[in-house]
Amino acid sequence: MTAIDVGFGDFCIAAGLSPNTVRVYDWQIEKLAAWCADRGTAVEAVTAAELALYVELPKNTTRTARAQIRAALSRFWDWSGRHDRPAVEDLTIPARSVPPPAWNMDGYRTFLFGEGMSERTVQAYTFQIVHYRFWCVTQGVDPVRASADDVLAWLESASTGSYSWVRQAKTALTRLWEWQERSDPPLKAIRVPRKPRPRPRALEEDTARLLVKASFGLHPEGTAVLLGLALGLRREEIATARWDRFDGDWYTVLGKGNLTATLPVHPILLDHLALVAEVLAGGVDRVIDEHGPWLFPGSRGRAHVTGATINLWVDRVANVAGVGHVGPHELRHTAITVINDQTHDLRATQEFARHARPETTMVYTRVTTTRLQEASRALDALFASR
Numbered sequence: 001m002t003a004i005d006v007g008f009g010d011f012c013i014a015a016g017l018s019p020n021t022v023r024v025y026d027w028q029i030e031k032l033a034a035w036c037a038d039r040g041t042a043v044e045a046v047t048a049a050e051l052a053l054y055v056e057l058p059k060n061t062t063r064t065a066r067a068q069i070r071a072a073l074s075r076f077w078d079w080s081g082r083h084d085r086p087a088v089e090d091l092t093i094p095a096r097s098v099p100p101p102a103w104n105m106d107g108y109r110t111f112l113f114g115e116g117m118s119e120r121t122v123q124a125y126t127f128q129i130v131h132y133r134f135w136c137v138t139q140g141v142d143p144v145r146a147s148a149d150d151v152l153a154w155l156e157s158a159s160t161g162s163y164s165w166v167r168q169a170k171t172a173l174t175r176l177w178e179w180q181e182r183s184d185p186p187l188k189a190i191r192v193p194r195k196p197r198p199r200p201r202a203l204e205e206d207t208a209r210l211l212v213k214a215s216f217g218l219h220p221e222g223t224a225v226l227l228g229l230a231l232g233l234r235r236e237e238i239a240t241a242r243w244d245r246f247d248g249d250w251y252t253v254l255g256k257g258n259l260t261a262t263l264p265v266h267p268i269l270l271d272h273l274a275l276v277a278e279v280l281a282g283g284v285d286r287v288i289d290e291h292g293p294w295l296f297p298g299s300r301g302r303a304h305v306t307g308a309t310i311n312l313w314v315d316r317v318a319n320v321a322g323v324g325h326v327g328p329h330e331l332r333h334t335a336i337t338v339i340n341d342q343t344h345d346l347r348a349t350q351e352f353a354r355h356a357r358p359e360t361t362m363v364y365t366r367v368t369t370t371r372l373q374e375a376s377r378a379l380d381a382l383f384a385s386r
Helices: 008-014 019-038 048-054 063-080 105-114 119-139 148-158 163-179 205-215 221-231 235-239 267-281 284-291 307-321 328-343 346-353 358-363 369-382
Strands: 250-254 260-264
Touching: 008 019, 008 063, 008 307, 019 048, 019 063, 019 307, 105 119, 105 163, 119 148, 119 163, 148 163, 205 221, 205 307, 205 328, 221 235, 221 267, 221 307, 221 328, 235 307, 235 328, 267 284, 307 328, 328 346, 346 358
Parallel strands: none
Antiparallel strands: 250 260
């Protein structure tokens, strides 16, 4: 098995932090690093005066953001060994506000479920409304009776400006005002940006090969990467992968909507899993008896690892391979795109991807220069008599 260099994320995990907390701290440090880079400085050497400016940015003024920045910096400097660190205690955290008692989030969630929404959608909308409600409380605004200017101010402070974020926020607010039976919601004030043209997020094949090379024989990180590349599994499907779903060179996956599909397993993945089982328990036939059915058993009472853990593992392998940041869904995009490139069979690619509509699969495909040239040469039939 290959050793993984100890980075900031590994340091935090070794300190007992959960994968979700580690992801938040990484995110806060990355944002600060980008801000420092724009100013020509390094995050490792940020000064107290620079931090005072940074925390006054609109997105850093909330209690949650300030608390995350303080905690992330404290861990970051522990990891980097900085001795002349600014005092993070000087970063003021706003006082906790008391939410208005008129309604609670359980009622909103129940309303959404009553509208036939999935657990995932309910969680996404609830997250948006919790954030919106907190902002309203800090500004002295009634969340239900907020004006168009109030809503726009919240969007300006919280939004990434992307099509998907603004669209989700608008829908969450629409449902909130429907639930509260508001007759004059300021929906027209929320303008959703034009939807960007879909583009594949597949890795270059040379990059994918480096990931495969770094993954083979490495467990659990490498196994997670190979499941994404060889089976096109989504992040949560990787986290919930099971030994007992393999049947020879086929794997049965439980996907979106609790739908099952049986996929062929690439020989490279089979060889890797055989090696892992041999190391763990002396063979595939004994691994379930000794370690249970999950490829990635969880901790702290969880049956299996979380999606956040898969994010960390994939990124670790990418760092070892020297290819920069890679996310689990890029592995899925790569598998689907390469299959389409090699087979030129959209229907087979759709089946492998487990998409209900071919239009969804087309988002994952790309047209190479060679394919465009082949398309042009197909017109030879028109000019054959010339």
